[in-house]
Amino acid sequence: MADHQRQRIHPVVVEAPPPPTTPLVPPGSSRSEKGSSNPYHRPSPLLLQHSHAMPPIIPLPPKKRSRSCFCRCLCWTLFLIFLLFILIAAIATTIYFVFKPKLPDYSVDTLRINDLRLNFDMSLYAKFEVRITATNPNKKIGIYYEKDGRMSVWYTNTELCQGSLPEFYQGHQNRTVLNLSLSGQVQAGSTIMAAIQQQQQTGRIPLDLKVKAPVAIKLGMLKLRKVKVLGECQLLVDSLSSNNLISIKASNCKFRMKP
Template identity: 50%
Template sequence: MSRHPKIHPDASSARPSAPLVPRAASRSEQGDPSKRTLTQRSTYAPLAPPRKRGRSCCCRCVCYTLCLLFLLVVAVGATIGILYLVLKPKLPDYSIDRLQLTQFALNQDSSLSTAFNVTITAKNPNEKIGIYYEDGIEITVWYNETKLSEGSLPKFYQGHENTTVIDVQMSGQSQDATGIMSTLEEQQQTTGNIPLRLRVDQPVRIKFGKLKLMEVRFLVRCGVFVDSLAANNVIKIQSSSCKFRLRL
């Protein structure tokens, strides 16, 4: 028995040439679903947060303030630098030229009475700056932590590159001075000198041209080594040195 070949229908001929459902039928009355989906998504898209204008204004104010402060600091620094270059300020110079002890006595109540005559030379080395020495200049003489005498400097004006010699009378009284006397005698025998300290606290005003600046204070600390503390005798100053510090 012979087999007859099977004939398969052509796939291309079985495929419909037109869609079974019209494309318009897949659309709803509201239009294309794909377009409706995009429209719905765009409707519910998140909005950008509103800008806070108050915070931005505060930031600008802070920035402007900082810039102004910076410019002010730069301007003040530049002014000080220019004045320093023009005026070339120098600290005044002090020296203890003469020290005379006119009284040095231990009283019956163990107190020590002292009196000094001090000659001080003050120099103003500045070419364009004058110095006003105001009232309230105090000078004291110390041995270790004991204040022996005190006095005050006169009020005066010192011009440019001027040297002024000042005589100051000082006096004082120290309580419970028995130990001080024994320490002084022992130190003089051991080292051959006695260390004293002079302190000067002086309010001054600086002047250049016609401008007179605010009051400042010079603190002067002088270390003086003398050969002895003999009453009614000019004390020999073996060495002395002074340091300065400015206090506003």
Template identity: 40%
Template sequence: MDHQRVYPVGPLPASAPVAPDNFSSNSKKDPKIDKLPLFTAPTSSPPPPAHINTRRKRSRLCKCLCWTLLTIIILIVIIAAIVGILYLVFRPKIPHYSVDYLTVNNFSMDNNLTVTASFDITVTSRNPNKRIGIYYLEGSKITAWYNTTELCNGTYPVFYQGHRNTTVVHLLLSGKPQLTNDLVSGIQSQLESGSIPITVKGNVPVKIKFGALKLFKITGKVNCHLLLDSSSSGSSTSDTQFKFRSSSCSFKVKL
């Protein structure tokens, strides 16, 4: 067999990389590509039109007003329900007050037209309620008037009046008002006619007790019109004798 010799071959020369078909060494870059930005930042959305903001504000305001009105209506309904329940359970009745007697302890006038007046008034207070009590509190004021002039004043006693209770109280009123000439002439004319009208007014703070529940403080206002007969044994007011004739009273509550 014939032996063949194999001779080593040196390294082949490196061939140039094969360029893609669409690539040409003579081609130029597209100028439009150079102008494109590498990164585009997101832009914020434009603000809503002014009329849309106005509508939103109006809508919020309407909702707020509606909720406020609804809350007020609910509170009124709750209060009305409570008052209705209390009325049905306790059946409240207005207390009655009457002036049974008025004694003039002193009614004299000096040369300076200053009147010294002292009245003793007997008042009957009736509470007709069977489940309601009345607390008469401090801070009351009882006044006696002739026309628009206050003659004397005093206070109402502090006590508790129970259910279906009748209480007789005595009020001592005193004062020294300064009168005018016209008022003195009017009083003298009334005394000569044989009668003189006196008005007794009362502002008395009270608390109402419904069972075991005490309500807030209210003010009872009493207005009584009295008529006194007068007989004089001299020319001075101190010589005049007074006798109680009649009275009519009204009562109301001030919250």
């Protein structure tokens, strides 16, 4: 009975608490959002040295778009200029092949000296009459001769006389004869008169006829803006005697248009 009343004592196994585990914290982060540090993680000295050596990274400001806008505007401007050049070239080519423009032609028919004398003040007075023929060779282009047209006679870079050109319209393939009266006075004319008399003995006196005529071109029903016809005729005459019809031995005329 006593044996049955004895209490049996069984050994109790006491489990030891598990060792603390290292929390999963990324390397390099030592504090949480609340500022607590992780006692089980120490940053390596190499990382500390590297973090002190590198300067702080400063974000760059955003790039400005002004440069790109300027380049875009420049490209469009060059493109428009090129397009305008192509358009003008196309219009000029069309006008050339449709109307086939030609320069007007001029010829000196006669030259008469009405007066050529020395005055008492030794100035040289000259009065010439010139007959010229203006020819418009164009089939589809008319020419308006505007006011302020001039013609002058020169001898060795000295203007002897001048006169105005009349205003008129010259139609297609038209030929117009103009009789012009030119007059002028030159100071220190004794030297010029002596040179003319000396060359008159040879029968070869050079003269220059210069023309400056503002004209407007008419293409069909369209009248374009005015341009200038500039011309020069180099003449070789036999004499400059007064009241005498001069014989023109040689004539060379050149004309061009100027905007």
